[in-house]
Amino acid sequence: MRSRLFPITDDHIHFDPVNGRGVEAAKDFLHGGGTHLFLVSKPSWSLGVEPVTGNDYARVFDETLRIAGLIRETGLVVFPILGIHPAEISRLTERMPLEDAVLVMKGGLDCAAGYVREGKAVALKSGRPHYEVSPEVFSASNVVLSHALSLAAGYRCALQIHAESGPCADVVDMARNAGMDPGRVIKHYGSPDTPLHPSLVARHEAVPVLARERRPFTMESDFMDENSRPGAVTGPKSVPRITKKLLESGTITEEDCWRIHGETVEKVYGVRIVL
Secondary structure (H helix, E strand, O other), rough: OOOOOOOEEEEOOOOOOOOOOOHHHHHHHOOOOEEEEEOOOOHHHHOOOOOOOOHHHHHHHHHHHHHHHHHHEEEEEEEEEEEEOOOOHHOOOOOOOHHHHHHHHHHHHHHHHHHHHHOOOOEEHHHHOOOOHHHHHHHHHHHHHHHHHHHHHHOOOOOOOOOOOOOOOHHHHHHHHHHOOOHHHOOOOOOOOOOOEEEEOOOOOOOOHHHHHOOOOEOOOOOEEEEEEEOOOOOHHHHHHHHHHHHHHOOOOHHHHHHHHHHHHHHHHHHOOOO
């Protein structure tokens, strides 16, 4: 049953009514006790889009917003995050030179920023490949990431990044050079050693430790909602289930729940968390 005592927020989740369970998966989150979620746009290829220009990503973003509307009808609060998955660079360079791929991705981020400007999205998404790539591709990905940081700074919104495992400490200087507060750069699938804001997968062993230390972090499922990969990365109930398990065991308190799922979320993303 949905909790009325404190919020439970998943800050990185996907729902896909075409390739997955869609609203039915969102209802699992709701019935597990979830109250708020950040719906992150999926990669273009997940929706059958092959971008040639940055504006082609609008099809992906519009579909994300359509899904957000469907989920809101369940009573959940939905905050859309729009942007360009860093693995797009590998797909694009199969069809065009690296320089053109960078321009398309930067254009896609410009397109996403327009939705933030219009109040249709609350944050941007970018990053760099989390798998091994050539030095040239890695450098080009950092150019795209720097552009995303500049856009986030300009629109005063948060930026979620998908990147390699580890702290990604160099992104701190990249953010500061762009005029962006590193504390509003969220390391999706993060770890406690990052100087950025860590978003920890709910099952991460550091969640109880960071909660006891009152360190700022948020929780995510990274649920992908693909029928071909059911339950990946974790299921839609994972954030509420693990939060309640920690509460019942005495590891965290209701005050901790408000800090993790409410106050920290508000500070990082600039949104209001209200029950």
